[in-house]
Amino acid sequence: MSDTVISVENLSKQYHLGVISTGTFYGDIKRRWARKRGTPDPYLKIGEADYGNRDGETIWALRDIDFDVKRGEALGIIGRNGAGKSTLLKILSQVTAPTSGVVRVKGRIASLLEVGTGFHPELTGRENIYLNGAIMGMTSAEVQGKFDEIVDFSGVEQFIDTPVKRYSSGMYVRLAFAVAAHLEPDILVVDEVLAVGDAEFQKKCLGKMQDVAGEGRTVLFVSHNMAVIQNLCKRSILLESGYIRLDGETSSSVSRYLSVDQSHNVFSPDRNRRIGDQTTKIETFTVWPNPPRTGKSVEFIFGISKPSTGNTHENIDLAVAVLSQQDSPIFQLYSRHMGQSFSIGPGETIIKVSIDSLPLAPGNYHINLWLGSGSTPIDWIQDCFVLAIESGFFEGGEYIESKGYPVLMKSKWNVVRGNTGQVDLE
Amino acid sequence: MITHEEWDLIIRPQRSWWDLRLGELWRYRDLVRLFVWRDFVAYYKQTILGPLWYLIQPVLTTLVFTVIFGNIAKLSTDGLPPFLFYLAGNTIWSYFSGCLMSTSNTFTANAGIFGKVYFPRLSIPVSVTISNLISFAIRFGLFLAFWCYFLLMGSEVRPNLWILVLPALVLMMAGMGLGLGIIVSSLTSKYRDLQHLVSFGVQLLMYATPVIYPLSSVQGIWRWLLIANPMTPVIEIFRLAFLGTSSLNPSYLFYSAFFAVIVFFIGVLIFNRVETTFMDTV
Ligand SMILES: Nc1ncnc2c1ncn2[C@@H]1O[C@H](COP(=O)(O)OP(=O)(O)OP(=O)(O)O)[C@@H](O)[C@H]1O
Ligand SMILES: [Mg+2]
Numbered sequence: 001m002s003d004t005v006i007s008v009e010n011l012s013k014q015y016h017l018g019v020i021s022t023g024t025f026y027g028d029i030k031r032r033w034a035r036k037r038g039t040p041d042p043y044l045k046i047g048e049a050d051y052g053n054r055d056g057e058t059i060w061a062l063r064d065i066d067f068d069v070k071r072g073e074a075l076g077i078i079g080r081n082g083a084g085k086s087t088l089l090k091i092l093s094q095v096t097a098p099t100s101g102v103v104r105v106k107g108r109i110a111s112l113l114e115v116g117t118g119f120h121p122e123l124t125g126r127e128n129i130y131l132n133g134a135i136m137g138m139t140s141a142e143v144q145g146k147f148d149e150i151v152d153f154s155g156v157e158q159f160i161d162t163p164v165k166r167y168s169s170g171m172y173v174r175l176a177f178a179v180a181a182h183l184e185p186d187i188l189v190v191d192e193v194l195a196v197g198d199a200e201f202q203k204k205c206l207g208k209m210q211d212v213a214g215e216g217r218t219v220l221f222v223s224h225n226m227a228v229i230q231n232l233c234k235r236s237i238l239l240e241s242g243y244i245r246l247d248g249e250t251s252s253s254v255s256r257y258l259s260v261d262q263s264h265n266v267f268s269p270d271r272n273r274r275i276g277d278q279t280t281k282i283e284t285f286t287v288w289p290n291p292p293r294t295g296k297s298v299e300f301i302f303g304i305s306k307p308s309t310g311n312t313h314e315n316i317d318l319a320v321a322v323l324s325q326q327d328s329p330i331f332q333l334y335s336r337h338m339g340q341s342f343s344i345g346p347g348e349t350i351i352k353v354s355i356d357s358l359p360l361a362p363g364n365y366h367i368n369l370w371l372g373s374g375s376t377p378i379d380w381i382q383d384c385f386v387l388a389i390e391s392g393f394f395e396g397g398e399y400i401e402s403k404g405y406p407v408l409m410k411s412k413w414n415v416v417r418g419n420t421g422q423v424d425l426e
Numbered sequence: 427m428i429t430h431e432e433w434d435l436i437i438r439p440q441r442s443w444w445d446l447r448l449g450e451l452w453r454y455r456d457l458v459r460l461f462v463w464r465d466f467v468a469y470y471k472q473t474i475l476g477p478l479w480y481l482i483q484p485v486l487t488t489l490v491f492t493v494i495f496g497n498i499a500k501l502s503t504d505g506l507p508p509f510l511f512y513l514a515g516n517t518i519w520s521y522f523s524g525c526l527m528s529t530s531n532t533f534t535a536n537a538g539i540f541g542k543v544y545f546p547r548l549s550i551p552v553s554v555t556i557s558n559l560i561s562f563a564i565r566f567g568l569f570l571a572f573w574c575y576f577l578l579m580g581s582e583v584r585p586n587l588w589i590l591v592l593p594a595l596v597l598m599m600a601g602m603g604l605g606l607g608i609i610v611s612s613l614t615s616k617y618r619d620l621q622h623l624v625s626f627g628v629q630l631l632m633y634a635t636p637v638i639y640p641l642s643s644v645q646g647i648w649r650w651l652l653i654a655n656p657m658t659p660v661i662e663i664f665r666l667a668f669l670g671t672s673s674l675n676p677s678y679l680f681y682s683a684f685f686a687v688i689v690f691f692i693g694v695l696i697f698n699r700v701e702t703t704f705m706d707t708v
Contacts, residue, residue: 007433015706090705094437094544097702103437111543118543122468131464134457135545 004106005187005218006069006092011101013062013087013242061087063242065101069220074213076233076250077222078257080291083239085222089113089191092220107186107218110136112176112193121165125156125175128164132179146182153208154178155201169196181208187218194223206232226254241293241390264364264388265290269381276377280306280313280344282369285385293392294362294408299354300333304371308346316342316378318351319370322387327366330406334370359408362391440702446694451546461553466560480564484520488513495638504640504671507581510572511669515637517569518664521562521596522657523628525603528554530610530624532697533704540705547701548694551611555604562596573668584670588663591679595660598679601686602656605693612693612700615707636661642673653678656685 061084069075077085090096092103093111118135119128129150133143151157154174156167164172173196181188188209194202209232213219223229229236229250236253238246246253267285284303292298300320306313321332333353335341342351367385371378394408415422441447451458488509495501496508503511529551533540536550576583614620635657636644644652652658659678666672 091437094435095541096705098437098439100439103435104433105435105437106433108434113542118539118545120464120539123464127464127467131457131460132543134454134460135543137454137457137545139456 003071004068005071006106006220007104008065008067009102009104011062011065011088011091011103012060012099013084013091013096014099015059015061015087060242062091062098065242065244067237067244067247069218071218072213072216073235074209074219074221074233076229076236076253077220077239078224078226078229078236078253079239079245082241084242085239086113086191088239089189089220089222092189105187108136109187109189110180110183110185111189111191112180113189113191119164119172119176122163124163125151125160125167128175129179133183136183136185138183143183146184150175150178150182153182153204170198170201173197174201177205177208181205181212185217187220188212189220191222192224195225202228226258230254243391264386265292267385269384273382273384275380275382276372278379279310280304280316280371280378282371282379282381283348285367285369287385287387291388291390292358293390294360295357295392295394297354297356298358299352301350301352302369302371304344304349304351306344306346306349310346312343312345313373313378314343315373316344317370317372317374318342318353320353321368321370322360323366323368323383324406325364325366327383330360330365357395357410358389358392359394359410360389361406361408362389363406364388365406441698443695443699445698446691447546447548447698448694451548451552454546454549457545458549458553458556461549462557465554465557480561481568484513484516484565484568488516491516491638501639502643504642504665504669504673505582506665506669506671507576507583510576510581510583511640511665512638513569513572514665514669515661517562517565518595518599518661519632519635519637519657520565521558522599522603522660523632524558524561525555525600526607526610526628527624528558529604529607531614531621532608532611533615533700534611534618534621537705548608548697551604551608551697555600555607558603559596559600569668582670583668585668586666586670588667588676590667591663592667594679594683595664598660598682598686599657601690602682605686605689605691608693608697609689612696615700615704631655631657640665640671640673642671656682658682 065088077088079085087096089111090113091098092105093109093113095113118132120131123131129147130140130143133140133146151160154171154177156171156175159167159171164175167175173193177190177194177197180190190209194205197205206228209219209221213232219232221229221232233250235248236250237244238253238257246256265287269282281304282302283305284301286301286303288299288301289296302318317334317336319332319334319336322330324330333355335353342349365387366383367387368380368382369384370380372380395410413422491512492508495512496503532547532551532554536547540547573583573585577585610620610624632638634652635655636652641649641652641658641662653674659674659676659682662672662674663676663679666674666676
């Protein structure tokens with residue numbers, strides 16, 4: 001028998017975004033009726049195309065996750081907002097079912113998902129302790145034995161006979177953590193919840209989790225606080241858009257996470273690679289959304305400044321050039337190509353350029369910016385931005401993974417002749 | 427290699443349809459007990475009038491029925507004292523409708539706790555059905571008090587041995603109320619507005635059940651339609667047991683029992699289906 005207590009295999013979770021059904025019976029009937037008569041769907045937003053059987057978009061919150069956790073291990077899970085951390089913990093805690101894949105678990109799991117565990121607001125702290133024990137499958141006698149320890153640890157003994165709806169959110173978490181940690185679970189799952197506790201309590205909780213792991217039990221911990229993760233966990237998983245980006249030593253996961261977070265999608269011009277007199281100057285350059293996703297709309301926003309003394313600068317062109325990481329040109333967005341140029345007056349100017357569907361595979365790209373007049377550069381900045389693109393769906397098709405061809409193009413596929421079937425994916 | 431090991435829990439996308447997981451519910455019986463206790467406490471904590479309300483409400487309803495249906499509309503009560511007749515119907519009906527209504531919002535009312543921890547979701551409606559027994563017991567006690575009074579006053583009331591099937595009657599109502607309730611709750615997780623239809627539907631159903639009139643006052647095809655309603659035998663046999671009149675053959679109870687079992691299992695099947703991904707949609 002090996003020491004593996006959690007085994008996750010090929011785990012994926014798909015969420016439906018937007019409106020799957022209208023949420024009311026009346027609404028669905030109305031929509032059906034409208035479809036039948038061929039009138040426009042009354043629930044569709046203006047500008048939103050009606051593709052017939054389009055039933056809302058879907059998103060993969062987790063994609064093909066594989067990992068094992070050993071007894072006594074403290075595993076950190078890190079990643080940006082929306083990376084899928086909470087989703088993973090929810091599946092492990094059986095709050096929601098996965099879309100595919102299997103999770104195998106040995107022993108009892110106690111989980112603390114987001115703020116507020118399964119407390120009943122009307123009941124007192126005392127009653128809730130027993131209720132939570134029972135939820136975890138313990139008998140009242142077992143809870144009884146741990147009761148004093150729990151109250152002691154939580155530090156809310158004054159309020160133990162007050163309904164928990166009167167608790168502050170910090171007290172709530174204190175009690176919730178105390179219950180989860182003391183009911184002797186084999187596996188303790190903690191999502192980013194301790195943040196609302198004060199510093200002292202957070203320290204106490206970390207100490208407790210260390211003890212729990214030391215006693216040969218397993219801890220899974222999500223946090224955005226890298227110092228805490230490094231303190232508690234030897235090993236960490238870095239999630240990125242639902243994929244495991246890195247599974248290894250906490251130090252390497254954390255530095256990978258920080259490097260992604262800090263230097264990508266941030267305007268960082270190098271003075272030596274800036275050409276022009278800069279009488280009109282690019283002060284800021286941002287991308288929205290950050291990070292941009294393949295197949296989704298994206299906006300690049302220039303913040304331009306000009307000293308208030310000068311005259312208005314006529315015929316200014318702007319360009320965003322996208323290059324591969326090896327600096328081979330891929331494409332550019334050039335205002336002149338669209339028949340546009342700007343006259344920029346003194347003060348601050350914000351100009352944005354947007355595209356509907358980002359035709360680039362996930363990965364990193366370099367960006368050069370151009371602010372000039374004709375062929376004369378006024379502020380030409382090379383390699384000033386690492387554009388990190390996350391994976392997404394391109395034109396409703398399959399999940400895009402980088403396979404060496406960076407540019408995607410919208411195309412139509414039809415069988416012209418032949419005994420051949422055509423299947424629309426998804 | 428993994429297959430040789432003993433796992434306590436295997437999480438998969440969907441469980442098989444036939445996995446009712448009633449065994450798991452049994453393992454969590456302590457939790458069910460606590461939920462019942464919680465309902466009980468919440469009910470006493472609410473108001474001082476709380477328990478009293480459970481006495482006032484049936485008496486008032488029965489009085490209204492007596493005046494409107496007995497005195498004004500002059501509906502038949504099979505020769506029984508109208509007050510006792512309506513009280514009997516009311517007492518028994520209220521348990522069924524109470525179970526149905528309070529289990530029909532299981533998902534929407536418990537979204538908070540369902541999103542945070544796992545436990546067999548079925549323990550909520552099951553515990554609600556049990557805690558509804560408390561108010562049923564109070565109403566039934568009230569009925570017994572009036573019943574004794576009418577007995578002592580020597581009215582046309584003839585209790586008999588059918589009284590012994592009372593526990594079975596309660597069980598059938600619990601099965602039907604719970605089964606229908608969790609079917610509705612599973613549907614309301616997709617269509618929120620069905621919730622509003624429930625109390626209306628229960629009201630309509632009451633008129634389609636011999637609560638305020640005896641089955642004997644209905645003839646022909648209507649009678650058969652009424653008998654097709656599985657609550658009809660329950661009410662009729664209750665009145666047969668305590669008051670001594672019914673025009674229905676007691677063997678129809680088997681039909682009600684059969685229906686209760688079927689509706690309960692269908693309810694559990696649908697409920698288990700919805701339960702696994704319900705949290706994604708709130
Ligand atoms: N119920 C839901 N319905 C639709 N989409 C959802 C649902 N829950 C989560 N998502 C999506 O799934 C993705 C992963 O979400 P998740 O909550 O797991 O992120 P996270 O890593 O915990 O982020 P954070 O750091 O902000 O807590 C997100 O894109 C989110 O929008
Ligand atoms: Mg989260």
